[in-house]
Structures are given as structure tokens and as C-alpha cells.
Amino acid sequence: MTSFRAACVQLRSGRDPAHNLDEAERLIREARRDGAEYIQTPEQTATMEMNRKAMMAVLSAEDDDEGLKRMQALAEELDIWLHIGSMSFLVKTCDEVKAANRSLLISPAGRIAARYDKIHMFDVDLENGESYRESASFVPGEKAVSAILPWGTLGLTICYDLRFPYLYRALCNQKGANILAIPAAFTKRTGQAHWEVLMRARAIENGAFVIAAAQGGKHENGRKTYGHSIIVDPWGTVLAEAQDEPCFIAADIDMTRVDVCRKAIPSLQHDRAFEI
Numbered sequence: 199m200t201s202f203r204a205a206c207v208q209l210r211s212g213r214d215p216a217h218n219l220d221e222a223e224r225l226i227r228e229a230r231r232d233g234a235e236y237i238q239t240p241e242q243t244a245t246m247e248m249n250r251k252a253m254m255a256v257l258s259a260e261d262d263d264e265g266l267k268r269m270q271a272l273a274e275e276l277d278i279w280l281h282i283g284s285m286s287f288l289v290k291t292c293d294e295v296k297a298a299n300r301s302l303l304i305s306p307a308g309r310i311a312a313r314y315d316k317i318h319m320f321d322v323d324l325e326n327g328e329s330y331r332e333s334a335s336f337v338p339g340e341k342a343v344s345a346i347l348p349w350g351t352l353g354l355t356i357c358y359d360l361r362f363p364y365l366y367r368a369l370c371n372q373k374g375a376n377i378l379a380i381p382a383a384f385t386k387r388t389g390q391a392h393w394e395v396l397m398r399a400r401a402i403e404n405g406a407f408v409i410a411a412a413q414g415g416k417h418e419n420g421r422k423t424y425g426h427s428i429i430v431d432p433w434g435t436v437l438a439e440a441q442d443e444p445c446f447i448a449a450d451i452d453m454t455r456v457d458v459c460r461k462a463i464p465s466l467q468h469d470r471a472f473e474i
């Protein structure tokens with residue numbers, strides 16, 4: 199199998215996890231009716247907009263999470279690869295309980311085929327006063343993860359990871375990835391300036407498809423995310439892109455494009471070690 203239809207579900211998740219999952223399910227079903235076989239949802243599909251205390255109060259460990267079980271049942275019912283861009287789960291570190299910002303690939307049998315914990319924490323102060331301390335609530339992951347799909351190999355990353363190109367290089371050169379997943383909740387301000395150019399760069403420099411489902415619009419607490427869920431081919435061509443409303447976008451993915459583009463520009467093979 200060398201081609202498949204991929205979709206991104208764009209959300210504007212709010213404070214109520216059940217409502218967020220209802221909205222995700224509605225759009226996943228729409229994307230399925232349109233023929234999608236791989237459907238990705240954004241970072242923080244189930245819980246956004248919460249302060250640390252409120253968020254910790256509603257989270258469960260992955261094994262006990264009803265929302266995740268619901269998404270597993272949905273993948274099985276619809277016979278799709280359902281990629282939950284991220285959900286948060288409680289995890290114990292040595293001295294405290296924190297959350298993992300975790301991406302989950304669910305197989306058409308409803309099983310968890312891969313899980314990836316976001317490596318790079320968004321601890322940032324923007325010029326306009328917006329300030330984020332992801333590491334206050336989340337423990338970062340330590341491990342790059344790829345997963346084999348029937349059509350190719352998926353590299354799993356999340357949002358701010360987009361800014362660390364060597365992660366994508368490692369996924370493509372050392373873990374076989376030729377499809378890069380970058381589900382996100384980018385800020386509107388940074389997204390306007392950086393989103394599309396970085397997404398296209400990751401696709402071009404690695405000769406890989408990029409699939410990125412996003413949060414978009416003005417959320418309940420006033421925070422604005424950029425939206426613009428995007429699917430890019432290995433030559434850097436944008437195959438589908440959203441605005442900032444909840445919706446789905448879809449594209450037919452022809453995996454033979456990976457070989458063609460990597461043959462034309464074999465930069466992955468031309469990587470060299472160098473002295474500093």
C-alpha cells in the first residue's frame with residue numbers, strides 16, 4: 199500500500215473534557231465519511247485552558263482514563279488509525295505527581311500502537327506579555343518515538359518540538375520516519391510568524407510528509423491559538439491547510455513522493471559529522 203487518505207481534526211478545546219471529546223468525535227466521524235484512514239487530533243485534545251490545580255484534579259493515569267478508552271473504541275468502530283495528538287495523564291516522578299503531555303497512536307483494533315511524551319517544554323515569555331511554564335505541570339519525555347503504519351513510518355512529536363530540527367533528523371535518519379506528526383496548540387502570535395515556514399522546512403529538509411493538527415481560535419479563557427492545521431508533502435508543497443475554525447482537512451498521501459524527493463535531493467544521506 200503506497201497511498202492513503204490522511205486528515206487533521208482542528209479543535210478549539212475548552213475547559214470541559216467530555217465536551218472537547220464530543221467535538222473531536224464529531225469531526226473524526228466527518229473525516230472518516232470523507233475517506234480518511236489516518237486521523238490526527240491536536241495537542242491537548244481533551245484538556246485545555248485549565249490552571250494547574252484544575253487540570254490535575256480532572257486527570258487520571260493513562261490506564262484509568264475513560265476519555266482514552268472512548269477514543270480507542272471509536273478507532274475500532276471506524277476502522278481507522280486514530281492519532282490523539284496529545285492528552286494529559288498523571289505520572290509519578292520521584293518526589294511529586296505531575297502530568298505527561300502524551301501523544302497516542304491507536305490502531306484500527308483499538309490498541310495503543312505507540313505513545314510519545316513531549317520532550318521540549320514550552321517555558322517562554324513572549325514580547326506581548328504572554329507567558330508559559332509548561333514544565334511547572336508537565337514532566338518532559340526522554341525518548342524519540344516512531345511507529346510503523348501500513349503505508350510508512352510515523353515520527354511522533356508535539357508542538358514546540360517543531361523548533362528542534364535535530365529531533366526530526368534523528369526520527370528520519372535513525373528511526374525510519376517518512377511521515378512526521380506535529381500536533382500542536384501554537385500561540386496565535388508565534389504561529390503567524392513561524393508556523394508555516396517551520397512546518398514546510400521540516401518536510402523539505404527531511405523529505406518527509408508533515409501532518410499537523412492544531413488548536414485554533416479564541417478559547418474560553420481568552421487565549422488565542424493559531425489553528426492552520428496543515429498537511430505538507432516532502433517537496434514542501436502544502437496539500438491542505440485550515441483557517442482557525444474547528445473543522446477537518448484532508449489530503450491523499452502518495453508515499454512514492456518520499457523516494458522521489460529524497461532521490462532528487464539526497465541531503466539525508468549527505469549528513470556528515472564535523473568538528474566544532
Ligand SMILES: O=C(O)CNC(=O)[C@H](CS)NC(=O)CCC(=O)C(=O)O
Nearest residue numbers: 242246247320357358383384385388
Ligand atoms: O497548555 C495547554 O493548555 C496546551 N498546551 C500548549 O499550549 C503547549 C504547551 S504550553 N503549547 C506549545 O507548545 C506552544 C508552542 C508555540 O506556540 C511555539 O513554539 O511558538
